[in-house]
Amino acid sequence: MLRPPDHQVAGHQAVExxxxxxxxxxxxLYKTLQGxxxxxxxxxxxxxxxxxxxxxxxxxxxxxGFHGTQLLPASDGSGPHPHLVLDDLAAGLxxxxxxxxxxxxxxxxxxxxxxxxxxxxxxxRDTTSLALGFRISGARIHQGGDxxxxxPDREAVRRFTAEDVRRALRQFVSSNPASDPGPPDCAxxxxxxxxxxxxxxxxxxxxxxxxxxxxxxxxxxxxxxxYAREEVEARRAGGGVxxxxxxxxHVMEGNGVIDHNFLGGLCSLIKFISExxxxxxxxxxxxxxxxxxxxxxx
Amino acid sequence: MLRPPDHQVAGHQAVExxxxxxxxxxxxLYKTLQGxxxxxxxxxxxxxxxxxxxxxxxxxxxxxGFHGTQLLPASDGSGPHPHLVLDDLAAGLxxxxxxxxxxxxxxxxxxxxxxxxxxxxxxxRDTTSLALGFRISGARIHQGGDxxxxxPDREAVRRFTAEDVRRALRQFVSSNPASDPGPPDCAxxxxxxxxxxxxxxxxxxxxxxxxxxxxxxxxxxxxxxxYAREEVEARRAGGGVxxxxxxxxHVMEGNGVIDHNFLGGLCSLIKFISExxxxxxxxxxxxxxxxxxxxxxx
Numbered sequence: 103m104l105r106p107p108d109h110q111v112a113g114h115q116a117v118e119x120x121x122x123x124x125x126x127x128x129x130x131l132y133k134t135l136q137g138x139x140x141x142x143x144x145x146x147x148x149x150x151x152x153x154x155x156x157x158x159x160x161x162x163x164x165x166x167g168f169h170g171t172q173l174l175p176a177s178d179g180s181g182p183h184p185h186l187v188l189d190d191l192a193a194g195l196x197x198x199x200x201x202x203x204x205x206x207x208x209x210x211x212x213x214x215x216x217x218x219x220x221x222x223x224x225x226x227r228d229t230t231s232l233a234l235g236f237r238i239s240g241a242r243i244h245q246g247g248d249x250x251x252x253x254p255d256r257e258a259v260r261r262f263t264a265e266d267v268r269r270a271l272r273q274f275v276s277s278n279p280a281s282d283p284g285p286p287d288c289a290x291x292x293x294x295x296x297x298x299x300x301x302x303x304x305x306x307x308x309x310x311x312x313x314x315x316x317x318x319x320x321x322x323x324x325x326x327x328x329y330a331r332e333e334v335e336a337r338r339a340g341g342g343v344x345x346x347x348x349x350x351x352h353v354m355e356g357n358g359v360i361d362h363n364f365l366g367g368l369c370s371l372i373k374f375i376s377e378x379x380x381x382x383x384x385x386x387x388x389x390x391x392x393x394x395x396x397x398x399x400x
Numbered sequence: 401m402l403r404p405p406d407h408q409v410a411g412h413q414a415v416e417x418x419x420x421x422x423x424x425x426x427x428x429l430y431k432t433l434q435g436x437x438x439x440x441x442x443x444x445x446x447x448x449x450x451x452x453x454x455x456x457x458x459x460x461x462x463x464x465g466f467h468g469t470q471l472l473p474a475s476d477g478s479g480p481h482p483h484l485v486l487d488d489l490a491a492g493l494x495x496x497x498x499x500x501x502x503x504x505x506x507x508x509x510x511x512x513x514x515x516x517x518x519x520x521x522x523x524x525r526d527t528t529s530l531a532l533g534f535r536i537s538g539a540r541i542h543q544g545g546d547x548x549x550x551x552p553d554r555e556a557v558r559r560f561t562a563e564d565v566r567r568a569l570r571q572f573v574s575s576n577p578a579s580d581p582g583p584p585d586c587a588x589x590x591x592x593x594x595x596x597x598x599x600x601x602x603x604x605x606x607x608x609x610x611x612x613x614x615x616x617x618x619x620x621x622x623x624x625x626x627y628a629r630e631e632v633e634a635r636r637a638g639g640g641v642x643x644x645x646x647x648x649x650h651v652m653e654g655n656g657v658i659d660h661n662f663l664g665g666l667c668s669l670i671k672f673i674s675e676x677x678x679x680x681x682x683x684x685x686x687x688x689x690x691x692x693x694x695x696x697x698x
Contacts, residue, residue, distance in 0.1 A: 207660060208505065212530050223521075232510050235660035264657065313667055359562065360671045362505060362533035366664030369611055373658045 106177065107131065109192040111240030111253070112202040112324070113349070121178045124185075129193040131166075132174055132185040140351035145171055145186060147318075147350040154317065161311045164304075164347050166191055191326060195342045198328040199251075201241040201274050202348075205367040207232050209322040211354050222322075229260065230267050234374075235367030238262055238270055239324060243279040244331040252280040271374055274327070288378060293334045293341050296379045301327055304345040305372050312365040319361045321352040325371070404475065405429065407490040409538030409551070410500040410622070411647070419476045422483075427491040429464075430472055430483040438649035443469055443484060445616075445648040452615070459609045462602075462645050464489055489624060493640045496626040497549075499539040499572050500646075503665040505530050507620040509652050520620075527558060528565050532672075533665030536560055536568055537622060541577040542629040550578040569672055572625070586676060591632045591639050594677045599625055602643040603670050610663040617659045619650040623669070 104124040106115060114134075115122040123133045135141030148168040151157065167189040176183035192198050209231060210222035229237040238259055242251040254270065262270065269286065273279040275294045276286035295301045305325070330342035402422040404413060412432075413420040421431045433439030446466040449455065465487040474481035490496050507529060508520035527535040536557055540549040552568065560568065567584065571577040573592045574584035593599045603623070628640035 212525065227510065234657055264655070314671070316671070357562070359532055360668050362664030362668040365667055366660030369663055370658050370660040373612070373614070 103127070104132065104174070104177075107190065107192065109198055109200055109242070109328075111200050111242050112204075113239075121176055121183075124174075124177055125190045125193075129190050130169065131188045131190040132172065133188055134176060135171065135184040135186060136351065141184070143353070144349075144351040145184075147353045148186060148188075151318070151350075156317060158311075160307065161315075164308060164345065166346065166348065191344065191346050191348070192328060195328060195330045195344070196332055197244050197251075198330050198342065199241075199243045199274065200326065200328045201243075201270070202239040203236050203325045203327070203371060204231070204239045205236045205323060205325055205371065206321060206363045207235045207367060208363050209352075211319070211321045211352055213354070230262055230264055231367075234264055234267060235370035238267055241270060241274060243274055243276075245279060246277060246331060246335075268374065272378055275378070290329070290331070290334050290341075291378050293337075294329050294343055295375050297341070297343070299340060300343055301345055302372065302375050302379065304343075305368065305375065308345070308347075309365065309368055309372060312361055312368060314360070316356040316358045316360055318356050319354045319359075320347070320350070320364045321354065323350060323353070323364065324348050325368075401425070402430065402472070402475075405488065405490065407496055407498055407540070407626075409498050409540050410502075411537075419474055419481075422472075422475055423488045423491075427488050428467065429486045429488040430470065431486055432474060433469065433482040433484060434649065439482070441651070442647075442649040443482075445651045446484060446486075449616070449648075454615060456609075458605065459613075462606060462643065464644065464646065489642065489644050489646070490626060493626060493628045493642070494630055495542050495549075496628050496640065497539075497541045497572065498624060498626045499541075499568070500537040501534050501623045501625070501669060502529070502537050503534050503621060503623055503669065504619060504661045505533045505665060506661050507650075509617070509619045509650055511652070528560055528562055529665075532562055532565060533668035536565055539568060539572060541572055541574075543577060544575060544629060544633075566672065570676055573676070588627070588629070588632050588639075589676050591635075592627050592641055593673050595639070595641070597638060598641055599643055600670065600673050600677065602641075603666065603673065606643070606645075607663065607666055607670060610659055610666060612658070614654040614656045614658055616654050617652040617657075618645070618648070618662045619652065621648060621651070621662065622646050623666075 104126055106122060107125045110123065113122075114120060121134045123131055125131050135145060151165065152168040169187040171184050172187050173182040174185045175181070192200070207226065209226055210219045214222070226232045231237045240256065240259055242253045244250075245252050252273070272288050272291075273286040275288055275290040277289040278284075278287050281287075293300070297303070324347070326346045326348050328342070328344045334341040402424055404420060405423045408421065411420075412418060419432045421429055423429050433443060449463065450466040467485040469482050470485050471480040472483045473479070490498070505524065507524055508517045512520070524530045529535045538554065538557055540551045543550050550571070570586050570589075571584040573586055573588040575587040576582075576585050579585070591598070595601070622645070624644045624646050626640070626642045632639040
């Protein structure tokens with residue numbers, strides 16, 4: 103009855119005998135606890151967060167509901183393995199388009215071992231994390247009717263430049279996502295990003311909390327954005343737009359300091375999305391990739 | 401006629417035959433151009449910035465006015481040396497208290513050489529930059545009457561912990577700044593930080609610009625906060641409160657992306673200052689310095 107979710111766009115997948123999350127089709131997702139510290143850390147975060155009275159309900163709604171841990175046969179065929187029992191965030195959405203955006207210029211936590219920091223720092227520099235304050239980890243975008251999904255492949259996503267990210271955020275809300283090299287039409291931008299309960303409004307709500315909260319520092323956490331194209335095309339209220347936070351294996355206590363790393367990246371993402379709403383038809387000019395000095399700038 | 405400014409709290413000082421800035425006592429400051437790239441970069445920034453029509457006047461007011469470069473005998477006695485001619489930011493203020501706060505968790509720019517990055521990253525980790533998104537670089541705080549200034553020594557400032565920073569931001573607006581180990585009284589908090597044209601209001605104005613501007617990325621730039629105790633005690637309008645940005649040797653072009661590193665650090669500083677206004681009498685509890693996990697948090 104349990105099966106791999108068809109809506110996963112990043113992280114370990116339960117295919118070809120590997121460990122990965124499973125869904126029950128009735129609203130729950132079972133996430134394999136990773137054997138190292140990460141699994142224990144994520145379970146501890148969910149347990150702490152879900153009972154923390156300082157988190158207001160409208161903020162809690164951005165997080166997957168947590169229903170404890172459970173021993174289940176693992177997706178790789180090995181014996182019983184502990185799983186986090188979480189809300190399936192895509193439950194009830196028909197063929198959702200999804201994009202996974204890892205927030206923060208810095209994906210490593212300050213107390214991490216040196217070799218871990220070096221590895222993350224290299225990846226943050228090689229991807230757009232350091233430059234933009236976030237990177238896209240994966241996406242799948244419904245192409246309408248029975249045309250299935252357009253998915254950039256994982257290697258291509260890893261090599262995304264700032265301009266690729268700008269384009270992907272437009273493709274995500276376009277009726278012609280695969281229109282390379284032509285421009286994506288941003289047909290659903292106002293319905294998905296712009297509505298009063300759309301992505302931008304939800305990100306701004308999240309931002310207001312991050313300007314104030316000093317409880318947690320969310321390293322390497324993703325914003326998962328999704329919507330159902332059919333609902334948007336049918337102009338159904340909400341369009342199935344959901345904004346959620348996922349992947350809490352590297353959350354640290356805030357110790358009275360705001361999460362300036364997450365907040366900075368979130369503000370950068372907000373600016374990218376605002377610009378799509380301001381200039382949905384903007385021609386994507388080729389940017390200069392060189393490091394520019396001001397020496398000729400007077 | 402030129403002399404070292406008596407209000408400098410960080411950076412190279414023109415004392416004991418060293419190179420450093422000079423003031424003319426009539427409103428101008430002459431900053432020695434550093435011989436390496438930094439001097440050229442800073443001159444290029446001022447030149448570019450001062451003629452950029454995209455910078456609104458209320459934002460320009462946070463920056464020192466720029467009046468070109470000029471050859472002058474250097475403060476170390478060597479021959480003519482190029483200097484930036486800038487507004488003396490403390491001009492007209494009698495015995496100003498100052499604090500220099502370097503903004504950003506990351507003080508290195510992405511295109512920097514590896515050894516420079518390593519050096520900065522180590523310093524960012526060893527100071528509060530990484531944890532808080534900013535660090536204090538220096539301060540001097542007037543003690544009232546003829547008692548002169550209280551200055552934390554440079555070595556002590558380098559070792560500041562998060563709690564030391566919290567305390568220093570309170571001392572800065574206290575009538576008893578040197579009251580260690582007793583609590584600073586925050587007597588001037590509302591006059592300096594809280595007024596409608598005070599430090600917090602000005603930082604929020606700066607924040608609004610940083611949420612939107614994609615022109616510049618300000619690495620290793622400081623917010624310099626100052627006020628004149630006598631004016632505050634005499635309840636003169638404004639209290640001589642000034643908030644300025646200084647040190648532009650590592651400003652990069654923004655290339656259409658907001659400066660999420662500076663913005664994140666600025667938001668963290670804003671939170672620290674807001675808390676002083678909310679709880680001016682708060683007893684400073686000793687924080688846990690250990691890395692906390694959530695494993696016992698359920």
